Amino acid sequence: MPILGVALLAACTLVGLFAGDLLGAALGLEANVGGVGIAMLLLILLSNLPGRRLGPDSAAGVSFWSLMYIPIIVAMAAKQNVLAAVSGGVMAAVAGTLAVLAAFALVPVLSRWSRRP
Amino acid sequence: MERLEKFAGDNGLLVAFVFVGLVMALAFFLSRHVGRGRVHGSAIAIALALVLAGVAGADTGGKNGVADYPLLAGIGVLGGNMFRDFAIVATAFGVRLSDLRAAGLVGALSIPIGVALSFLVGALVALGFGLTDPAEITTIGAGAATYIVGPVTGASLGVSSRIISLSIAAGLVKAVLVMVATPLVARRIGLDNPVSAMVYGGLMGTTSGVTGGLAATDPKLVPYGAMTSTFYTGLGCLLCPSVFYLVVKALV
Known part of the structure; x- marks a missing residue:
C-alpha cells in the first residue's frame, strides 16, 4: 500500500x-x-x-x-525575497563559482588516492 | 474576482501544483529547444521561479515572492518548510547501505571533504563581502554547498529572507555552472570512470548539477555521481547549522 x-x-x-x-x-x-x-x-x-x-x-x-x-x-x-537578494547578487555568484572551481580541482586528487591499494 | 481569489485561496495547494507544473513545463521546453539540453530543465525552472519571485516582489512590495498574490498564496504552502523537508528526506530513499560501502573510503570521504570545502569557500566569500553575523556567514557558506543546505541552514539559524535568497542564489549558480562546465572539463579532471564519478558527486554535491553534468558527459556515470551526491545535502544539513555554525561563531 x-x-x-x-x-x-x-x-x-x-x-x-x-x-x-x-x-x-x-x-x-x-x-x-x-x-x-x-x-x-x-x-x-x-x-x-x-x-x-x-x-x-x-x-x-x-x-x-x-x-x-x-x-x-x-x-x-x-x-x-529575491528582490532583496539582487543587491548582493555578486556575492552569490562569487561564492557559487569559487566553490565549483575548488571542487573541480580536488576531483583528480581524491581519485588518485582511491586508486592506491 | 473576489470570488475567484477566495476560491483559489481555499484550494491553494492545487493552484500551486498547477503553477509549478506550468513553470516546469516551460522550463523543460526551453531546455530542450532553446538550450539544446545543455542546461537541465530543473535548473531553468528554479531560475524562472526566482525571476518570477523577483518580479512579484517588485510588484507587491512583499517578502514572499509570488505567494504575496492572493491567487497564488498556495505556493507558500507547497514551498514551505513542511513540504520541503518531507521531499528532501524522500530523496534519501533507494540508497542502499551496501552500495554505500562499495563506494569505498575515498568515495565516502569525498562527501564531508566536499561539504567542508564548499562551506569554507562560501564563508570566506561572505567574510570578504563584509558580513559579520556568524549565522549569516554560515548560511552563505551552506549555500555554496547546495541550494537546499543554504535555506535549511538559514531557516534553522533564523537569518533574514534576504540572506536565505542569497544562499539559494549561490547554490543555484553552483548547480548551473556544474551542469554547463562538467562536460567541458571532464577529460582534464579524469572524469571517465565510476570511481572518479563517485568522488566528483561527493565533492560537488548538488544533485541536479551532478546528474545534469554527468548526463551531458557520459550517461553511464550518472548513478555513481548521484549515489554520493545524494548524501551531500543531508550531511550538509546536519553539519552546517551545527558543527560548522559553532566553529564560525567561535572564530568570528
Whole structure:
C-alpha cells in the first residue's frame, strides 16, 4: 500500500525534525540542528532492515515524494525575497563559482588516492 | 474576482501544483529547444521561479515572492518548510547501505571533504563581502554547498529572507555552472570512470548539477555521481547549522 511508504516517510521526517529540535535545544541554539539529516539517515536505515524491504507499492509512496522534490524547490524559489537578494547578487555568484572551481580541482586528487591499494 | 481569489485561496495547494507544473513545463521546453539540453530543465525552472519571485516582489512590495498574490498564496504552502523537508528526506530513499560501502573510503570521504570545502569557500566569500553575523556567514557558506543546505541552514539559524535568497542564489549558480562546465572539463579532471564519478558527486554535491553534468558527459556515470551526491545535502544539513555554525561563531 503506497500509504505505508508515505507514512514511513512522514514518521521519519517528524522523528528527525523533532530530534533536531531537541538537539538544538540541548546545544543552547534556538535552531533545528540537522533534523533533516537525521530523518534521512533514519529512512535509509529503516528501509534497509534485513528481510524487511518495503514492497513495491509501499516504495512508490516514497518515490513519488522524492520525485516531487524539484517541483517543491521550484515553489520554494518562487516565494523567496529575491528582490532583496539582487543587491548582493555578486556575492552569490562569487561564492557559487569559487566553490565549483575548488571542487573541480580536488576531483583528480581524491581519485588518485582511491586508486592506491 | 473576489470570488475567484477566495476560491483559489481555499484550494491553494492545487493552484500551486498547477503553477509549478506550468513553470516546469516551460522550463523543460526551453531546455530542450532553446538550450539544446545543455542546461537541465530543473535548473531553468528554479531560475524562472526566482525571476518570477523577483518580479512579484517588485510588484507587491512583499517578502514572499509570488505567494504575496492572493491567487497564488498556495505556493507558500507547497514551498514551505513542511513540504520541503518531507521531499528532501524522500530523496534519501533507494540508497542502499551496501552500495554505500562499495563506494569505498575515498568515495565516502569525498562527501564531508566536499561539504567542508564548499562551506569554507562560501564563508570566506561572505567574510570578504563584509558580513559579520556568524549565522549569516554560515548560511552563505551552506549555500555554496547546495541550494537546499543554504535555506535549511538559514531557516534553522533564523537569518533574514534576504540572506536565505542569497544562499539559494549561490547554490543555484553552483548547480548551473556544474551542469554547463562538467562536460567541458571532464577529460582534464579524469572524469571517465565510476570511481572518479563517485568522488566528483561527493565533492560537488548538488544533485541536479551532478546528474545534469554527468548526463551531458557520459550517461553511464550518472548513478555513481548521484549515489554520493545524494548524501551531500543531508550531511550538509546536519553539519552546517551545527558543527560548522559553532566553529564560525567561535572564530568570528
